[in-house]
Amino acid sequence: MSESTHNLVAAAKEAARTAYAPYSVFHVGAALLFDDGAVVQAANVENASYGLSLCAEANAVARAMTEGRRGGLVAVAIAGGKPDSEGNPVLGPEPVMPCGRCRQMLHELAALGGTDPEVIGVAQDGLTRLPLSALLPHAFGPANLA
Numbered sequence: 745m746s747e748s749t750h751n752l753v754a755a756a757k758e759a760a761r762t763a764y765a766p767y768s769v770f771h772v773g774a775a776l777l778f779d780d781g782a783v784v785q786a787a788n789v790e791n792a793s794y795g796l797s798l799c800a801e802a803n804a805v806a807r808a809m810t811e812g813r814r815g816g817l818v819a820v821a822i823a824g825g826k827p828d829s830e831g832n833p834v835l836g837p838e839p840v841m842p843c844g845r846c847r848q849m850l851h852e853l854a855a856l857g858g859t860d861p862e863v864i865g866v867a868q869d870g871l872t873r874l875p876l877s878a879l880l881p882h883a884f885g886p887a888n889l890a
Contacts (some may be wrong), residue, residue, distance in 0.1 A: 745871070749819075752777050753866055756821040759785035759800065760833040766790060767797075771833045772824035772840055774800035776808055779816040779857075784808040788824075800824070801846035805853050815857020820850060820876075823866035839865025839872040847880040855885040 745753075752775050759773030765788055772788040786803035801822060808817075824840040825833035842850060842863065854861050854876060863879055865872040877883070 763787035
């Protein structure tokens with residue numbers, strides 16, 4: 745694993761520690777890497793009205809956009825699991841990957857800069873790495889509105 749991948753995965757795990765997930769007790773962290781080296785982290789935030797809960801990836805995209813980022817997305821790492829007694833997510837055998845809504849949100853951010861970021865799902869025994877276009881083929885985005 746390259747140093748940049750290691751650092752991005754560590755940032756996703758760190759973000760998961762800050763999750764607010766009292767209902768599912770499943771903490772997810774996402775870390776977005778941009779072409780200037782910046783990393784934007786976020787965690788999932790649940791709500792008693794379940795439909796109002798927010799995924800880590802959606803929060804990270806919103807945070808990046810709020811910071812003025814428009815494109816330049818290179819990679820995304822997602823880590824999650826039930827927290828241990830110290831709040832660290834205990835990773836499962838399968839990687840956590842973005843839901844459909846989050847794939848669409850990641851696509852919108854990536855499309856603004858013409859990139860196809862690598863999505864890295866973190867599991868107990870390794871990483872699953874796929875281009876976003878493989879997770880969301882034939883995506884709808886800004887170009888469709890032109």
